[in-house]
Amino acid sequence: MRSRRIIVVGAGPAGFMAAAKAAEYGASVLLLEKMKQPGRKMLITGKGRCNITNAAPIAEIVKNIPGNGSFLYSALHAFDNEDVRGFFRELGIETKVERGGRVFPVSDRAADAVEALIAYLHELGVKIETESRVAKIRTEGGRAVGVVLASGAKLTADAVVLAVGGASYPGTGSTGDGYEMARRLGHTVGAILPSLVPLVTEDDWVKDAQGLSLRNVRVTLLADDKKIGEDFGEMMFTHFGVTGPIVLSLSRAAARALAAGKFVELALDLKPALSPEILAARVQRDFEKYRNKALKNAMRDLLPGKLIEPVLDAAYLPPEKPVHDLRREERLRLSETIKHLVLTVTKTRPLAEAIVTAGGVSTKEIHPKTMESKLVPGLYFAGEVVDVDGFTGGYNLQAAFSMGAAAGRWSAAAPTESEM
Numbered sequence: 415m416r417s418r419r420i421i422v423v424g425a426g427p428a429g430f431m432a433a434a435k436a437a438e439y440g441a442s443v444l445l446l447e448k449m450k451q452p453g454r455k456m457l458i459t460g461k462g463r464c465n466i467t468n469a470a471p472i473a474e475i476v477k478n479i480p481g482n483g484s485f486l487y488s489a490l491h492a493f494d495n496e497d498v499r500g501f502f503r504e505l506g507i508e509t510k511v512e513r514g515g516r517v518f519p520v521s522d523r524a525a526d527a528v529e530a531l532i533a534y535l536h537e538l539g540v541k542i543e544t545e546s547r548v549a550k551i552r553t554e555g556g557r558a559v560g561v562v563l564a565s566g567a568k569l570t571a572d573a574v575v576l577a578v579g580g581a582s583y584p585g586t587g588s589t590g591d592g593y594e595m596a597r598r599l600g601h602t603v604g605a606i607l608p609s610l611v612p613l614v615t616e617d618d619w620v621k622d623a624q625g626l627s628l629r630n631v632r633v634t635l636l637a638d639d640k641k642i643g644e645d646f647g648e649m650m651f652t653h654f655g656v657t658g659p660i661v662l663s664l665s666r667a668a669a670r671a672l673a674a675g676k677f678v679e680l681a682l683d684l685k686p687a688l689s690p691e692i693l694a695a696r697v698q699r700d701f702e703k704y705r706n707k708a709l710k711n712a713m714r715d716l717l718p719g720k721l722i723e724p725v726l727d728a729a730y731l732p733p734e735k736p737v738h739d740l741r742r743e744e745r746l747r748l749s750e751t752i753k754h755l756v757l758t759v760t761k762t763r764p765l766a767e768a769i770v771t772a773g774g775v776s777t778k779e780i781h782p783k784t785m786e787s788k789l790v791p792g793l794y795f796a797g798e799v800v801d802v803d804g805f806t807g808g809y810n811l812q813a814a815f816s817m818g819a820a821a822g823r824w825s826a827a828a829p830t831e832s833e834m
Contacts, residue, residue: 448548596775678759
């Protein structure tokens with residue numbers, strides 16, 4: 415029998431895995447990439463270290479993929495995080511587990527993982543063509559039968575895997591092309607919003623706090639005064655607002671609330687380990703120690719210098735006021751502000767700066783086991799083009815690898831075998 419011809423569009427993590435699995439299942443595979451270099455987005459993941467997966471159980475991985483994580487149960491069970499680590503181990507890439515279950519190559523080099531993948535694809539006989547932009551998916555009788563390149567060239571295949579990424583980091587090739595291709599074929603594409611992205615605030619004092627990093631703080635996300643998210647950990651102030659792990663994890667919900675026209679705020683608990691009562695007692699002890707100093711000089715033991723005046727201002731207390739003149743209610747107000755310092759969020763940073771795109775091709779129109787389109791037989795989806803997105807920590811790459819593995823395997827299967 416003639417081997418099935420598979421075209422994979424997009425040489426990112428999902429496309430790499432789809433091409434590899436299709437070839438492993440005996441298909442003749444052509445991998446098309448519009449950039450000069452394959453794997454560009456993968457090269458910058460994990461700050462250049464490539465956080466390839468997370469060591470958490472599948473149920474925990476799904477919880478950390480707020481964007482339709484449950485859609486991935488079948489794909490994750492078929493190709494889970496241990497399968498990903500084993501796959502890379504076979505390619506000579508040993509991995510290690512770090513804080514939060516994050517899994518990285520032992521070498522700490524994303525380039526090693528990308529180079530190993532490309533070498534493996536060549537070994538499997540996968541043909542990789544770069545600078546080949548796909549303009550649309552070809553169909554006949556409602557079935558995907560190939561692609562049309564921007565050059566006008568028509569390529570034929572038994573199945574097409576669309577793994578072109580989302581719309582974040584356009585310099586890596588993710589420019590949202592796949593959404594339009596899917597729409598043309600009748601697929602629903604959900605609202606495209608940035609996720610894992612810094613937030614812009616309107617508070618003037620934030621610019622003066624630029625560069626300040628906070629550890630062990632709790633941030634609550636509010637929309638129209640209602641709590642819609644919370645996280646604990648590290649954050650940082652920038653010239654435009656705030657960033658850092660906990661801000662990025664809350665940014666998906668913030669983006670959706672902003673898009674809905676809601677008033678969005680971040681409430682910072684600068685001393686989450688202390689109850690209000692214990693914090694009030696701590697403030698009183700410090701003020702007894704520095705009772706002859708001005709307020710702004712009496713708080714050096716309590717807060718970073720860049721936050722003292724903003725906190726005092728939010729508590730309506732003059733920085734120059736002598737500590738011994740402070741009334742009890744003013745002291746309590748200061749403690750309350752330390753536990754609830756509010757920032758007003760006006761917008762996210764641009765989609766181009768987001769680590770991940772939220773939104774994409776509706777998961778309701780894709781078979782979760784095979785990743786085949788329910789609308790267009792022979793068309794498979796994988797990766798960020800699908801409406802699936804997770805938090806930082808290796809969850810997004812795991813999702814891409816699992817979807818890519820399913821799409822590659824089932825696109826290469828005989829038609830009767832891949833029927834649902």
